[in-house]
Amino acid sequence: MNNANPIKKNAKTVNKYLKTKLKGNPKILYDAAGHLIVNGGKRLRPYMVIKSCQILGGKTATATPAASAIEMVHNFTLVHDDIMDNDEMRHGVPTVHKKFGLPIAILAGDVLFSKAFQIISSSKLSGGAISQLISQLAKGCVDVCEGQLLDIKMADEKRIPTQKEYITMIGKKTAALFDVSCSMGAICASNKKKDIQNLSSFGKNLGIAFQITDDLIGVMGDPKVTKKPVGNDLREGKKSLPILLAIKLAKGKNKKIILKAFGNPKVSKHDLNNAVDVIRSIGIEENVRNQALKYADRAKKSLTKYSGPAKTELFDLLDFVVKRSV
Numbered sequence: 001m002n003n004a005n006p007i008k009k010n011a012k013t014v015n016k017y018l019k020t021k022l023k024g025n026p027k028i029l030y031d032a033a034g035h036l037i038v039n040g041g042k043r044l045r046p047y048m049v050i051k052s053c054q055i056l057g058g059k060t061a062t063a064t065p066a067a068s069a070i071e072m073v074h075n076f077t078l079v080h081d082d083i084m085d086n087d088e089m090r091h092g093v094p095t096v097h098k099k100f101g102l103p104i105a106i107l108a109g110d111v112l113f114s115k116a117f118q119i120i121s122s123s124k125l126s127g128g129a130i131s132q133l134i135s136q137l138a139k140g141c142v143d144v145c146e147g148q149l150l151d152i153k154m155a156d157e158k159r160i161p162t163q164k165e166y167i168t169m170i171g172k173k174t175a176a177l178f179d180v181s182c183s184m185g186a187i188c189a190s191n192k193k194k195d196i197q198n199l200s201s202f203g204k205n206l207g208i209a210f211q212i213t214d215d216l217i218g219v220m221g222d223p224k225v226t227k228k229p230v231g232n233d234l235r236e237g238k239k240s241l242p243i244l245l246a247i248k249l250a251k252g253k254n255k256k257i258i259l260k261a262f263g264n265p266k267v268s269k270h271d272l273n274n275a276v277d278v279i280r281s282i283g284i285e286e287n288v289r290n291q292a293l294k295y296a297d298r299a300k301k302s303l304t305k306y307s308g309p310a311k312t313e314l315f316d317l318l319d320f321v322v323k324r325s326v
Contacts, residue, residue, distance in 0.1 A: 011043040032100040032108035040091030049185040054310035058189025065123040069116040079109040140180030147173025175207025205299035215240035237263025
């Protein structure tokens, strides 16, 4: 990835800032709140905040509080997602509720959420900019909650959702924070509505492309990279785009092979591999890649009027997102 070093450099800046804000008593509460932050993460969302500020002529220091706030909210969602899914590991370490217990994990998530707004409200930006940042972040948080519930409902229902329903769900659950990251970065540098809308559009479309690609990797990704068995999402019955397309497009025997593995925790390794092979054979990877590229193209068009190194770095990030190998 061409901009791996800028991302790492940005992560160091944000990490340093986050450490100053995640301190307090009782100490165990802040240890829990910072547990996932200190144990991994590329800080993609903070990177997008800062680059969206820079593309409009703003400075890194101006956007760092907003970048840190978005990372806190992101980690808040991870803590609560892990509780809802009863996951035991993330970033190669125990999840917060497994390490610290459920009550402290819930409070840790709440602290992250609250601190995010505290950081923004005490930043050195103008009152108007602070108001816009709070409004954007609040909207993003609402969208994430709505998207999470849509995902839960989708999982509970027997029917296979339409592609439109899937895009609506990931547009809220995943893409909302990418959208907000870019719009908040823009607000840190500009009060022009069109600039904020353009960066917002870039972030949302990148976020959708990100999740589509992520879901493809979840079905046929290399276990050495994903740290999960091949076909893991298929076995778990996840109604992601590659899977719903595979069920829709497969015919006869091929459809039966896929459905035998879909949502079957006891499926044999042989049958699961057969199902993944069928999904490959009917061209799902190419189909899904093309869908991701469609949203990537939309994202690029949002930034047509801009130029400079920040634009190049955002485009490098976009290319990395949609070209990740399975």
